[in-house]
Amino acid sequence: MPNYTFVVNGKTVTVDAPADLPMLWALRDKLKVRGPKYGCGINVCKACTSHLDGEAFNPCVTPVSECAGREVTTIEGLADGDELHPVQEAWLEQDVAQCGYCQPGQIMAAVALLKKTKNPTDADIDAIENVCRCGTYFRIREAIKSAAAKMA
């Protein structure tokens, strides 16, 4: 099997995997990076949302070969040591999470949005498609707005 080398959360790693193995399973099963979650496997629920070279991507439909030589950030790599990212802080302040399973993906999607759009409108937030089956959407919306205000 071919080897692929890339950076995950600041650390260079090499995995032995078929070229078409979805990155989600390279992360979860081979590297034991378990923050990104499986929810659908077809880029519909977005629970696995992480960053590839700083942009939101969905590892469940991205072959490991596409990530070679690139930089992957998962939820585990978002905080700076014990210092949380402002979006994570906002999530705590709004007490967003219920079951918590989708929240790594929600947070990574929100961080990606705020990178591009400093002051997102309701319509910008509506465009986030990540499913939250506990229905925490309103608190997510409030958390994104509060993080935007703090990061301004």
Added chain:
Amino acid sequence: MRELGYSALTPDSGLLSVARTPPPSKGFPMARPTTEPPEPGQVGRRRFLTYLVAAPTLTVATKLTADGLAPARADAVVPTLPQPAEILDLGDVLTLSCAPTAGMLVLELTADGRARLQLPRAEVGQGITTATAMLVAEELDLPLDRVDVVLSDARTELLFNQLTGGSNTMRSLYDPVRATAATARARMVAAAGAQWGTDASRLSTRDGAVWAPDGRSASYGVLAGPASRTDLTTGSVAPKAESAHTLVGTPTSRKDARAMVTGTQVYTLDLDVPGANPVMVRRPPTINGTVRKVNNEAAVRAMPGIIDIAVVPTGVAVMAETFGQALDGKNALDVTWGPGTVDGEDNETIKKKLRAAALPFVVPPLLTQYVDGEFDFAFASHAPMESNSAVADVREDSATIWAGLKSPIVAKQTIAQELGLPENKVTVHVQQGGGSFGRRLFFDAALEAAHISKAMKKPVRLMWSRIDDMRHGRARAASYHRIRATFALGQVLTFEHRVASVETDWSHGLGEILTAYAAKLPVGGNLGFAQTVFLLTVKSPYNFGVTTQLLNEVPLKFHTSAWRSVYSANTRGAEEIMVDEIAKKLGKDPVQFRREFVKSDRQRAVLDKVAELGEWGKKMPAGFAQGVAVHGEYKSYTACLVELDARDPKHPRVTKATIAVDVGKPVNPRGVQAQMLGGLTDAISTTLTAGLHIDRGLPLEGSYSQFHYARQKNSPMDVQVHVMPATGDDIGGAGELGLPAPVGAIANAYARATGTRPRSFPITFPVDFDPFPR
């Protein structure tokens, strides 16, 4: 000091006659009463016996005695006769069933000054680990961040006291957890008093330490050892007066939130069990279909990463190095299948059967004015984000299971039976779950993983694909409703509701609870479990004269499970639509009409609150409307007022929601708000867009792109949840309360905005996708 075995912990009451006498428990071989005789603590009407468990540091266990068991009686005289659920509801039954074993609540105080509560419940997002930690922190005067709550393994000695359902956790555990923690505090005080030669009554506790009047202090960590000495006695122990609570009742954030936002919260498939490799299962093309023959096993075994293949009762299991490869292997399998149990069924055949099954009305529409309504609700997948999953390690003579389980005892017993192992050789670890909504009452994945591990002779990490979870997982049963109300002279004379539903599976342990307590239930006759649950949960909040609500089930073998709020979302939702229609016929405003006819002042108060905060009656632009509804259940009350944008009637959006909720005693108002927000989103989804189309014995929907659970773009921009202050009444349920009122409010807003009468739910329900292959 006498060594007491388990039998001494069981209450001396008539209740024992209906509970099996459990075998001596390994977990409590050294339980002793804290004093002779054990001192009672008093909480309200309930008295407790607390025991000291022999351990290096303080460990106490508490049981509820039989005299605390009388359920609260409805004492108001009302024009409509009290319905069963008003006298004793499902939550009361669950509380009753927990009482003989509440003694198994265990609280440890450790040498590092932390408290650790073993919670015999499942945390699936409802926030009970935080709420119970608050109770412990409050009683102990210990900072919340020094309280740990861990989920208990399946413990068969707990009998019925390990079922998470019926919105019952805080109702059943509020008193026992406080009593347990109060005893621990008393022993800390006694230990410090003994060291200092000071009378315990002169000592106080704060910040995790005992303090003397002269300023000396000793931390709980230091006292945890001395406080565990069996020769230490305490006086009578009572929990704090509720009026002295400083943490309980205040909005508090989740204890596990930081783990969740940093990706370190561990769910079942995040566990690393040595040697456990990923497994997925190829499932039949129709529900409950069977494997006849695997036609290409050798070819699939030769695929990259495939480790093993085994036929199990539910399909063909494929183990691989990664889930991605297991999925490829499962998809490549060529299997000849036998028929399932509902192969000929689709949405239309089911609707027809349900219509035929609805019991007839009693009151003919003669002489009086009347309104009739017929409603139907589609199947709805529970669809928790974490799909069905389990880890299992089955050996020759033992088995260990890890899964999110709300009924782990029945899971353990069933798995032991199916594996041919004694129960005490099966260990079931309860993992925190990624959502449930009723789904994890069943243990399908745990049982399947056990079968696969046994067949493959290897530990397994089993994950259901989302498609399988939606198609072969469980769902809320489809239902059909016929409602008739008669009225004259401005009064509603009769209100009849006939519900016909596809059979809901109750085989996860609740059935046994109801059987055990049958003699105490306020429902007579030879009712089945489903009718019993229906009558213990569904009640009309109105004085509508002669009121009857009846359920009849159609025995179709779909995979079902109670879905958040069980029968109430559909049943009460449909009724709230009828209430608007009755009000209209009588020429009354929906809020005024409800104010006039609701039975309870508490119900009226939450209605008034949403009418005020949500500005009921304000002018809305064309295509927009407000809608309102109320609901009462599990001794709690709520009302919801929504604003709906239905300018495009096919794609309506709830733009604003105002909710008021009275749970009697909100332990964590922030958690109660979260539950109501979840109920609102469930209502938005199932009322407007989310349902399953059954086609030739299988749901067509296979992912969130097809089963249209709400997303951010479907969620209101403005939500206000007002938690009513504690009323002094008993604590009520919150987990399921939040769904039925918004169902009615959204449908009523839709009716007003569009001038239609919504009857079939979800309202927008096309097959707008290409179904995945079977």
